[in-house]
Amino acid sequence: MNASTARTKTPTTRPRASKAPARPYHHGNLRVGLLEAAEAVLAERGAQALTLRDVARRAGVSHGAPYHHFASLTDLLAAVAQRGFETLGDAMAEAVAVPDTRERLLRVAQAYVACARAQPERFRLMFGPLLASKDQHPALKMSAERSFGFVLAAAVAHDKKHGADLAVAGWSLAHGLSHLLIDGAFEGLPMKQQNPETLARKLGERIFAAEP
């Protein structure tokens, strides 16, 4: 209802010597606008309830407009997931900037869990079946591999010999913990309430002691 109101107050044609048009014919940066709208819808309703038309509506644009920027709904979703992996990768890059290799890994796990908790539905999308075939989305695949690279590198730096095992263990732990947390699986459990990222770190510590 306020969308139409907002539109009414503007002449739109001939912006020249008039006020700033609230709704220009051209969006300006619709690609990004759509991605942001998609993230908003995603957070509200989840990936399976997300439709192209919803996203277009949210971006304040007709439902045909997105096709000038994305070939299909799946393409849009892949782009959203890609942004998610970029965010995750950036968080990991920051987490890794610490000298102690053990601390590095613990912080990577923390960052992983924090990312999942910050945008649960996006996290689900990133790893969900909707985009299971990442080969069809090379840019998405690259962003995902970048994130995974941080985990592996940190693990190898800590333990050259068992690096791969350590990486898989830590990654699985962080991944599983993230999923279970956002699913609320621990809610009925007899656990002292604690900050999830602290929990991630505490559980992560269990993984190191196995070194021979």
Place this chain on the structure above:
Amino acid sequence: MNASTARTKTPTTRPRASKAPARPYHHGNLRVGLLEAAEAVLAERGAQALTLRDVARRAGVSHGAPYHHFASLTDLLAAVAQRGFETLGDAMAEAVAVPDTRERLLRVAQAYVACARAQPERFRLMFGPLLASKDQHPALKMSAERSFGFVLAAAVAHDKKHGADLAVAGWSLAHGLSHLLIDGAFEGLPMKQQNPETLARKLGERIFAAEP
């Protein structure tokens, strides 16, 4: 294809003096038939591509028939997920039947991963967002809690003091590993190819050593 063949061999309707009717009017056990059809469709296409009409088709029945057994599509899916948790719970019950508490936990982890790998799409459904609100499906919730109970009990039996932590760590590890395995996330990684359940056990061992 063999379903119709199998059905052919049974008379059912007025077996009186005629040939065997290939398609009796009544299915006999449609509820179970629908669940099995749903599992087949699920395995082939995944949960988001699964439709009630598909399932009915697969079960060899009109698309209105399921409503005599399930109130809605969601109800059907919940029932499928419930069966999944029952299977998982049974596998855990078996895994747990071993005296050594440490071995017990390792075997629970193995069972968890095996269950996920046996029916990946069902696993996704069980933990996916489609049935996120388990409160609306009490039977599903109970089956799920039964499985989780095995993990917790095994962990507490091994370490009364840190049982909850151990349970959460092991459960997260198994859950994450399962997810990543069925997503094929490790495929491009420099890991020696190994049996996933063996991997589960190996990683699980890392978790114990942290005891003070």
Place this chain on the structure above:
DNA sequence: TGTACATCAGTGAACGCGCGTTCACTGATGTAC
């Protein structure tokens, strides 16, 4: 053993719905001269 009848478990036509996608179009913008 036979008959009447209530109940159960199917059928298949119909409903409205919102979706993804296409298309001819038009308004806005940028560039060449």
Place this chain on the structure above:
DNA sequence: TGTACATCAGTGAACGCGCGTTCACTGATGTAC
């Protein structure tokens, strides 16, 4: 600075589609007598 024109980025009507669900119906089954 002005004009012509190609190109870009929107609009909104239209398409066909398959979906979940409902409903009046009918065939099959079981039970009471």
